[in-house]
Amino acid sequence: MSILTPTAGPQAIYRINPVAKLATAFLLGFALILTIDWLSAATALVLESVLLVWAGLSVRQFLLRTIPVWIAAPTAGLTTLLYGQPLGQTYVEFGLIHVTDGSISLAIATALRVLAIGLPAIVLFVTIDPTDLADGLAQVWHLPSRFVLGALAGLRLVGLFLDDWRSLELARRARGVGDRGRIRRLLSQAFALLVLSIRRGSKLATAMEARGFGGDTPRTWARESLFGWREIALIAIGAAIAAIAIAVAVVFGTWNFIVG
Amino acid sequence: MSSAGSSCGGPTRALTFAYDERARSVRTSPSSTESATTAVGSSRPDRFRWRVVDIVVASVIGVASGLVFWLWGQAYNPLSAPLEAALPGLQALLGGGWLFAGVLGGLVIRKPGAALFTELVAAVVSAIVGTQWAALTLVSGLVQGLGAEIVFALFLYANWRAYVAVLAGMGAGLALAINDLVLWYAGAKVEFAIIYTVCSLISGALLAGLLSWLAARGLARTGALSRFASGREVSARV
Amino acid sequence: MTLAPQPPAAVSARGWGWRHASRKAWAVDGLDLEIDPGERVLLLGASGAGKSTLMHALAGVIGGDDEGEQKGELLVSGQRATSARGIAGLVLQDPDSQVILARVGDDVAFGCENLGVPRDEIWRRVAQSLDEVGLDLPLDHPTSALSGGQKQRLALAGVLAMRPGLILLDEPTANLDPEGVAEVRDAVARVAESTGATLVVIEHRVEVWRDIVDRVVVLAPGGGVLADGDPRRVLRDRGAELSASGVWIPEFPPRFTQRRVASSGGRLLDAAGLGIARVRGSRIADGLDIGLDEGRAVAIVGPNGAGKSTLALTLAGLLRPDAGAVSATPALAGPLKSVSPISWRSKDLLTRIGTVFQDPEHQFLSSTVRDELSVGPRALELGDVEVDARVDELLERLRLDHLALANPFTLSGGEKRRLSVATVLATRPKLLVLDEPTFGQDSRTWSELVSLLAGLLDQGQSIVAVTHDADFVAALADDEVRLA
Numbered sequence: 001m002s003i004l005t006p007t008a009g010p011q012a013i014y015r016i017n018p019v020a021k022l023a024t025a026f027l028l029g030f031a032l033i034l035t036i037d038w039l040s041a042a043t044a045l046v047l048e049s050v051l052l053v054w055a056g057l058s059v060r061q062f063l064l065r066t067i068p069v070w071i072a073a074p075t076a077g078l079t080t081l082l083y084g085q086p087l088g089q090t091y092v093e094f095g096l097i098h099v100t101d102g103s104i105s106l107a108i109a110t111a112l113r114v115l116a117i118g119l120p121a122i123v124l125f126v127t128i129d130p131t132d133l134a135d136g137l138a139q140v141w142h143l144p145s146r147f148v149l150g151a152l153a154g155l156r157l158v159g160l161f162l163d164d165w166r167s168l169e170l171a172r173r174a175r176g177v178g179d180r181g182r183i184r185r186l187l188s189q190a191f192a193l194l195v196l197s198i199r200r201g202s203k204l205a206t207a208m209e210a211r212g213f214g215g216d217t218p219r220t221w222a223r224e225s226l227f228g229w230r231e232i233a234l235i236a237i238g239a240a241i242a243a244i245a246i247a248v249a250v251v252f253g254t255w256n257f258i259v260g
Numbered sequence: 261m262s263s264a265g266s267s268c269g270g271p272t273r274a275l276t277f278a279y280d281e282r283a284r285s286v287r288t289s290p291s292s293t294e295s296a297t298t299a300v301g302s303s304r305p306d307r308f309r310w311r312v313v314d315i316v317v318a319s320v321i322g323v324a325s326g327l328v329f330w331l332w333g334q335a336y337n338p339l340s341a342p343l344e345a346a347l348p349g350l351q352a353l354l355g356g357g358w359l360f361a362g363v364l365g366g367l368v369i370r371k372p373g374a375a376l377f378t379e380l381v382a383a384v385v386s387a388i389v390g391t392q393w394a395a396l397t398l399v400s401g402l403v404q405g406l407g408a409e410i411v412f413a414l415f416l417y418a419n420w421r422a423y424v425a426v427l428a429g430m431g432a433g434l435a436l437a438i439n440d441l442v443l444w445y446a447g448a449k450v451e452f453a454i455i456y457t458v459c460s461l462i463s464g465a466l467l468a469g470l471l472s473w474l475a476a477r478g479l480a481r482t483g484a485l486s487r488f489a490s491g492r493e494v495s496a497r498v
Numbered sequence: 499m500t501l502a503p504q505p506p507a508a509v510s511a512r513g514w515g516w517r518h519a520s521r522k523a524w525a526v527d528g529l530d531l532e533i534d535p536g537e538r539v540l541l542l543g544a545s546g547a548g549k550s551t552l553m554h555a556l557a558g559v560i561g562g563d564d565e566g567e568q569k570g571e572l573l574v575s576g577q578r579a580t581s582a583r584g585i586a587g588l589v590l591q592d593p594d595s596q597v598i599l600a601r602v603g604d605d606v607a608f609g610c611e612n613l614g615v616p617r618d619e620i621w622r623r624v625a626q627s628l629d630e631v632g633l634d635l636p637l638d639h640p641t642s643a644l645s646g647g648q649k650q651r652l653a654l655a656g657v658l659a660m661r662p663g664l665i666l667l668d669e670p671t672a673n674l675d676p677e678g679v680a681e682v683r684d685a686v687a688r689v690a691e692s693t694g695a696t697l698v699v700i701e702h703r704v705e706v707w708r709d710i711v712d713r714v715v716v717l718a719p720g721g722g723v724l725a726d727g728d729p730r731r732v733l734r735d736r737g738a739e740l741s742a743s744g745v746w747i748p749e750f751p752p753r754f755t756q757r758r759v760a761s762s763g764g765r766l767l768d769a770a771g772l773g774i775a776r777v778r779g780s781r782i783a784d785g786l787d788i789g790l791d792e793g794r795a796v797a798i799v800g801p802n803g804a805g806k807s808t809l810a811l812t813l814a815g816l817l818r819p820d821a822g823a824v825s826a827t828p829a830l831a832g833p834l835k836s837v838s839p840i841s842w843r844s845k846d847l848l849t850r851i852g853t854v855f856q857d858p859e860h861q862f863l864s865s866t867v868r869d870e871l872s873v874g875p876r877a878l879e880l881g882d883v884e885v886d887a888r889v890d891e892l893l894e895r896l897r898l899d900h901l902a903l904a905n906p907f908t909l910s911g912g913e914k915r916r917l918s919v920a921t922v923l924a925t926r927p928k929l930l931v932l933d934e935p936t937f938g939q940d941s942r943t944w945s946e947l948v949s950l951l952a953g954l955l956d957q958g959q960s961i962v963a964v965t966h967d968a969d970f971v972a973a974l975a976d977d978e979v980r981l982a
Contacts, residue, residue, distance in 0.1 A: 026398075029396050033396065033443055036446060036447055068333070068334070075341070076444075079344065080447060082348075106447045110447075117396070121387075125387060125388050128388070130388075146310070146312070146315055147310075147315055147377065150312065150315030150316050150318075150319055151315070151319040151322070151381050151384075152319075153316055153319065154316055154317075154318075154319025154320045154322065154323050154381070155319065155323050155381075155385065157320060157323065161323075161324065161327070190328070191475065191478060193324065194321070194324055194475070194479065195479060195482050195484045197320050197324055198317055198320055198321070198479065198484045198485070199484050200320075201313075201316045201317045201319070201320035202313055202316070202317060202484070202487055204316055205311075205312045205313035205315075205316040205317065206313070208312055208316065209312050209313075213312055214311070214312035
């Protein structure tokens with residue numbers, strides 16, 4: 001369950017409404033996705049690192065949680081290096097591989113871009129508490145509360161999934177099928193887990209209905225989801241980083257719109 | 261006790277009053293001395309209205325799928341490299357691993373929006389756990405969910421046979437291809453785009469469409485879906 | 499101070515019946531029952547008598563038109579039960595499936611939120627309810643860290659916070675250990691006293707609730723009321739009949755076949771200086787010395803969290819010992835080179851040590867009962883003839899033959915338990931490890947299981963069982979290993 005529990009701490013970032021964090025991550029993501037060029041990505045990364053330091057995650061936590069991004073960035077870069085659109089002087093040509101000036105610069109840009117989009121998103125997400133997120137989505141963004149809370153309840157069942165998975169694993173060894181056929185076993189285990197989880201979900205739905213959920217009475221909220229200056233400030237900072245990155249790219253002529 | 265003006269009995273008294281109102285309007289129906297069967301609840305149920313159990317089970321499928329998505333995403337990097345080396349664009353054959361949530365959700369819940377909701381929940385979960393595609397995982401989830409949803413809608417949410425599932429998988433596959441080519445592979449060649457799209461369609465049809473249909477049928481057989489139409493149609497009254 | 503401004507509710511059923519959409523038979527048919535406000539009723543009956551159906555209907559959660567049909571009338575406080583959500587509160591059997599939110603305070607507040615109670619009133623009620631059920635925990639305590647008894651009390655607190663006029667409890671202590679059972683029973687007694695709400699309890703353990711309720715109603719399968727009245731009178735008149743249908747009544751203990759052979763055979767498994775852990779490094783218990791012989795039964799007992807299941811799984815060769823060793827004698831290991839079960843292949847484990855898990859569903863692999871029983875023998879690569887012979891024998895012996903083609907997940911609780919034991923017996927292991935075999939069972943399934951195990955012990959089987967059940971230990975165990 002460790003990877004699914006949000007980190008907790010006294011820093012300001014934990015108290016900011018998850019909805020604002022979501023919006024900031026989206027904003028940065030959208031802005032940076034519009035272009036593939038090294039300058040906008042690098043600028044954004046530099047500015048974001050200030051934000052990341054302020055977030056206050058320990059170095060170990062940070063690296064652990066952002067591993068997927070650190071793996072993906074060079075991988076994506078390599079893909080673009082080998083198979084990107086050809087432009088300029090050719091260095092290597094072999095079958096479908098075509099390394100050129102253009103693909104080299106695109107590769108660097110792609111790698112930086114993955115980092116620039118991925119790192120802040122993960123840091124922001126990792127500090128989100130699911131219950132607070134549900135409150136925010138329903139109270140601030142006015143998404144239908146039945147769906148938001150139903151999904152939250154389903155999410156909470158995840159912790160139980162992992163205990164079940166371990167038992168299923170041991171049971172298969174005890175039943176004599178634990179030696180080989182790993183993939184088939186995994187599929188059968190995954191299916192058994194799904195059956196157990198749906199059963200549990202149905203019972204949970206009954207329990208929620210028994211507490212009055214899903215009826216017509218207008219709902220009140222025990223926890224208030226606030227959206228104040230802190231939240232606006234975070235979104236503004238995100239918007240500023242995005243704007244500066246784009247502006248720098250446009251000014252220095254490296255802007256490279258993805259479509260066309 | 262409370263200085264805010266609402267006494268202990270305030271809200272609940274208002275509630276019982278509301279219940280009384282409803283009961284009064286319901287009493288006009290025939291009394292129980294005739295042993296005719298009466299409908300449960302005071303209104304005819306809408307075939308497309310989501311019950312609480314629909315929402316929770318769709319979320320459970322979504323969450324479970326989201327974990328699988330996350331695992332699949334981790335496996336993607338080492339698996340896609342050799343595929344891509346063989347033929348650029350071939351790595352899209354792995355794409356189906358992110359598409360089955362929507363199709364499965366649609367087949368089990370059988371209500372409008374089920375495919376979209378389930379795929380979206382799965383995307384949210386995999387994003388929270390941590391993927392390199394970050395917030396844009398949510399966009400993928402939305403687009404891919406729509407791909408399956410549109411197919412189910414075209415069949416008026418009434419046809420849930422195997423070929424519809426396969427088509428829904430292909431719809432999601434097409435959506436995935438468009439999403440990825442625009443957002444992530446914007447600098448790629450035309451041949452790449454074509455191969456990528458074709459492989460997405462194949463992967464969607466098999467991994468998302470056929471596999472989901474088989475899984476839904478297997479689930480129904482275990483009796484786990486007895487509260488759903490998808491579970492009850494497996495057997496007649498027993 | 500009374501907690502309920504909502505008056506205690508009266509229940510009235512007149513010719514009420516319900517049929518599930520996928521069944522031909524009516525779950526409840528022609529029920530006539532009146533319960534006065536403030537009464538405390540214990541609802542008994544054989545499985546299939548429709549008790550749970552009635553409870554769900556009273557709580558308004560039985561499902562809509564697409565899920566079944568209703569006849570007759572069921573009223574709570576004069577209103578149709580189906581449209582009166584919020585008057586009745588329901589506590590269900592499975593502790594894990596009732597926890598809705600991740601923090602204790604939020605979970606209790608959930609019901610109030612749904613009823614539209616203003617915010618400060620919600621938190622006041624949360625504090626009061628937690629106090630009533632005796633859960634002295636901070637409001638942000640994670641709900642995943644609660645024991646079974648605590649989770650059930652949390653559910654009760656959540657129900658209480660809604661100030662219901664009718665409190666419904668559907669087998670609330672069935673999945674709990676004795677400590678949890680006592681906790682929940684005391685909490686319910688306190689709540690019934692202070693709120694004065696009407697109480698209806700379903701349970702198959704009568705002694706737990708006997709002193710709290712003032713009326714017992716026995717439902718007949720598929721029909722109406724079999725008996726109704728003062729607890730002492732009903733239990734005396736109908737006790738034998740109820741006990742035979744699965745209710746636990748202390749004056750009518752379940753009958754089972756006793757063990758005949760008292761002697762024991764050779765040593766099969768030795769554990770010396772054993773230290774156990776679920777995760778490498780976090781040792782749960784230490785310095786255990788256990789010997790398992792043919793024809794003898796060893797019970798592993800102790801409080802929750804002491805590591806009983808971990809010990810059983812370590813002895814069974816499924817978990818690695820953290821310290822010390824588990825060694826099999828030549829009588830058990832046979833031609834295998836290694837003496838520690840953890841290093842055996844799972845096929846080798848099949849004929850030597852069989853493990854029955856606490857939740858039978860974790861073991862199910864196939865889509866029919868017959869295939870399920872064949873898994874073990876097929877893994878041993880016995881011929882088709884031999885496999886079929888063994889499967890047929892087991893189907894008959896454990897009375898599962900009419901279910902041969904059913905999906906294992908659709909079986910009843912007792913049938914699932916019998917099936918999980920049968921699958922283990924199919925490969926004829928010398929040592930049987932059972933994790934809480936009698937958990938949540940009614941008295942009929944209990945006596946079936948105990949009789950079966952007694953028969954196996956007579957034939958020289960060796961048994962290790964993790965259990966809370968003192969009756970089980972008294973009936974079968976030769977030795978006890980107590981974990982602190």
